[in-house]
Amino acid sequence: MTNQALVGVFAALGDDTRWSILAALGEGDASASALADRLPVSRQAIAKHLAVLQQVGVVEPVKVGRELRYRVIGAQLQATALRLDTIGAEWDRRLAAIKEIAEGL
Amino acid sequence: MTNQALVGVFAALGDDTRWSILAALGEGDASASALADRLPVSRQAIAKHLAVLQQVGVVEPVKVGRELRYRVIGAQLQATALRLDTIGAEWDRRLAAIKEIAEGL
DNA sequence: GCTATCTGCAACTCAATGGTTGCATAAGGG
DNA sequence: CCCTTATGCAACCATTGAGTTGCAGATAGC
Numbered sequence: 001m002t003n004q005a006l007v008g009v010f011a012a013l014g015d016d017t018r019w020s021i022l023a024a025l026g027e028g029d030a031s032a033s034a035l036a037d038r039l040p041v042s043r044q045a046i047a048k049h050l051a052v053l054q055q056v057g058v059v060e061p062v063k064v065g066r067e068l069r070y071r072v073i074g075a076q077l078q079a080t081a082l083r084l085d086t087i088g089a090e091w092d093r094r095l096a097a098i099k100e101i102a103e104g105l
Numbered sequence: 106m107t108n109q110a111l112v113g114v115f116a117a118l119g120d121d122t123r124w125s126i127l128a129a130l131g132e133g134d135a136s137a138s139a140l141a142d143r144l145p146v147s148r149q150a151i152a153k154h155l156a157v158l159q160q161v162g163v164v165e166p167v168k169v170g171r172e173l174r175y176r177v178i179g180a181q182l183q184a185t186a187l188r189l190d191t192i193g194a195e196w197d198r199r200l201a202a203i204k205e206i207a208e209g210l
Numbered sequence: 211g212c213t214a215t216c217t218g219c220a221a222c223t224c225a226a227t228g229g230t231t232g233c234a235t236a237a238g239g240g
Numbered sequence: 241c242c243c244t245t246a247t248g249c250a251a252c253c254a255t256t257g258a259g260t261t262g263c264a265g266a267t268a269g270c
Contacts, residue, residue, distance in 0.1 A: 003124075011119030013189075016112055017228080026196070033246055045229050047247080066237050066246060074200065077193030081186045084118075088182030091131070095179065122258080138216060150259050152217080171216060171268050 001079060005056065009080045012056045017041060018049050022058075022072060029062055029069040106184060110161065114185045117161045122146060123154050127163075127177060134167055134174040 001009075012018060017039075024035055032050055036043035050070050053059040057076045062069045106114075117123060122144075129140055137155055141148035155175050158164040162181045167174045 007119060007121055007124055010115045014112060014116030014119040015228085019108075019112055026199070031246075041228090042230065043247085044231085044249095048228075065239095068247070072196050074193040074196030074198075077196065078190050081188075081190035081193060083186075084189065085183050085186035088179040088186060091177050091179030091182065093179075094131070120258085136216075146258090147260060148217090149219095149261085153258075171266080173217070 001083065006080065006083055009056045009058065009076070012052050012058060013080075015049070017045070018053060021046060021049055021053070025059070025070060025072045029064075029071045031064075031067040031069045033067065034069075106188065111185065111188055114161045114163065114181070117157050117163060118185075120154070122150075123158060126151060126154055126158070130164070130175060130177045134169075134176045136169075136172040136174050138172065139174075 020039055021035060024030060024038055032043050032047040035046045039046065050059060050061075054061065054070070057073060059070045059072055062071055125144055126140060129135060129143055137148050137152040140151045140155075144151065155164060159166065159175070162178060164175045164177055167176055
């Protein structure tokens, strides 16, 4: 996963409606139409959100009959989390190093 | 950290310029003015980004003389990462459970 | 104390995006 | 086979947000 892709995932996850969609998908795979029944936004709006989520690899489409359901890819969320954790740890490591230097070790 | 705050952090991290700022802060704490010298955006734009980052707790201000430097809080990044990992793991756990059911265990 | 510099506030522009409605198209199932 | 239902595409609107410039105010240091 490139850095650019990482930022893309964060941008995709930085929207309330998309989290509503993800939450709804937690109940099981669903199509844009099905999600539109449960959420207070139009099917087209949901379709756009799903396209965004799919593009960053958080969700993937599954054809079932004539409907196109979407499934959340937990592994992608975890991969993103791992990257973020590593970055955060790096910063703390640096802080600790600076502290040691400051303390004259 | 509330769910709302979590989404806020993602939104804050979903911007290239803000990552440029974070990267620059990796070289050491710096003020908006100092950052404006290194990055191709105005001081005011950077100040706005820093305000966003501060609001979600990714960065904190440190007064040094008459300048206001900013420091990255790695722990906040790690806390966010942990939340995201947990969510991702939950999804995979559910998928595994469904798979087991499907396989007639 | 003066001055240079750093911060803060306000107004403005422009592009991106979340949302809508409307229509066209495709394809499953009775 | 037809009708129902699901998806796809396009145009459009409103809001947000990233970026800018300009000016005012505070303050550290010489």
